Amino acid sequence: MDPLISIITVTYNCEESIMRTLDSIKSQTFQDFEYIIIDGKSSDKTISIINNHEITINKLVSEKDNGIYDALNKGVKESNGKYIGFLHSDDEFYSKDSLKSIADSLVESDSDIIYGDLKYVSKGPNPKVIRDWVSGAFKKYKLHLGWMPPHPTLYMKKSLYKKNGFFNTNLKISADYDLMTRNFIKQNLKITYLRKYIILMTIGGESNKNINNLYTALKEDISSMKANKIFWPLAIIFKKLSKMKQFI
Numbered sequence: 671m672d673p674l675i676s677i678i679t680v681t682y683n684c685e686e687s688i689m690r691t692l693d694s695i696k697s698q699t700f701q702d703f704e705y706i707i708i709d710g711k712s713s714d715k716t717i718s719i720i721n722n723h724e725i726t727i728n729k730l731v732s733e734k735d736n737g738i739y740d741a742l743n744k745g746v747k748e749s750n751g752k753y754i755g756f757l758h759s760d761d762e763f764y765s766k767d768s769l770k771s772i773a774d775s776l777v778e779s780d781s782d783i784i785y786g787d788l789k790y791v792s793k794g795p796n797p798k799v800i801r802d803w804v805s806g807a808f809k810k811y812k813l814h815l816g817w818m819p820p821h822p823t824l825y826m827k828k829s830l831y832k833k834n835g836f837f838n839t840n841l842k843i844s845a846d847y848d849l850m851t852r853n854f855i856k857q858n859l860k861i862t863y864l865r866k867y868i869i870l871m872t873i874g875g876e877s878n879k880n881i882n883n884l885y886t887a888l889k890e891d892i893s894s895m896k897a898n899k900i901f902w903p904l905a906i907i908f909k910k911l912s913k914m915k916q917f918i
Contacts, residue, residue: 674773675703675825676751679759680741682710685719687760687872692723694762700770704728704751708741739837739845746831753784755825760874764789764867772825775864782827782859786868788820790916793872800873801916807863813855814900816909821846823868826853843883844890851898 677695681688695705707720709732717732729748735741746754753776763769775784785808790801805819806812834853837845854861891909895902 672750672752673702673704674751674776675753675755675769676706676745676749676828677703677769678706678708678742678745678749678754678756680708680710680738680745680756681712681716681720681759682741683712683714683716684759685712685715688716688719689723690762691757691759692720692725695757696723696725697766698763698769699767700773702773703769704749706745706748707731708735708745708748709733710735710741736839737842739839739841743836743839746828746836749828752827753825754828754831756822757869758822758871760872761822762870764870768866768868771864771866772868775862776825779860779862781862782830783853784825784862784864785819786823786864786866788823788869788871789867790871790873793874797870797872801913803916805863808854808861810855813851813898814905816905816907816912818847818850818909819863820869820871821850822871823864824850830859841890841894843887844894847891848894848897851894851900855898855900 679691705727706729707727709717709730711732711734720727720730731744731748735744742756757763772784785805787805788803789799790803791797792800803820830853834856838848839845841848853859888906891906892902895905
């Protein structure tokens with residue numbers, strides 16, 4: 671039988687962080703999942719570390735891609751799970767029972783989408799919490815106030831990718847926001863908020879790397895809001911304000 675969950679990790683020259691991600695998956699008490707790694711043809715020791723780790727990898731693809739969202743789409747298409755989740759190559763699960771909590775909730779609720787909370791942490795051997803992202807329960811009106819859950823905590827039925835589309839590779843930074851908004855705004859989806867921290871995410875990312883990326887992310891957010899009939903001037907303001915209260 672196909673697994674309940676497929677977990678996808680996208681890698682590219684991440685020899686310094688991939689071990690932590692693999693260790694986190696290996697330590698999970700729930701192990702009935704499919705694990706897929708999509709590598710962008712790394713030139714460092716990433717693939718060697720993966721191949722020498724004591725972890726079951728169901729599929730490993732290493733080839734050139736057209737960016738992270740192209741790689742994520744490849745992973746979704748390669749997957750066999752009922753639900754798709756992502757664990758990025760510099761992230762880890764919050765606890766060894768994180769995946770069990772997700773699986774238990776999915777089985778109990780048969781939701782279309784489930785999500786939870788996330789902590790951003792600093793880089794280095796003794797990471798400190800920089801940002802505390804508590805999502806809160808889903809209400810459709812929140813989308814018009816710029817609300818979104820942390821994408822690394824999201825587990826969504828594969829059938830929704832087929833129905834509502836994959837990551838938009840024309841977007842370079844905000845395709846995760848676009849995909850979530852596109853699905854959350856649909857009618858009659860069962861969406862569950864798991865009131866637990868699920869992911870420890872290393873601070874950084876493309877959207878905050880420099881002023882050009884911040885501008886690109888803003889343009890792409892506005893484009894997605896327009897496409898989903900969200901009044902973007904109001905949503906952008908509240909989206910930025912909501913992030914400010916997450917810093918501790």
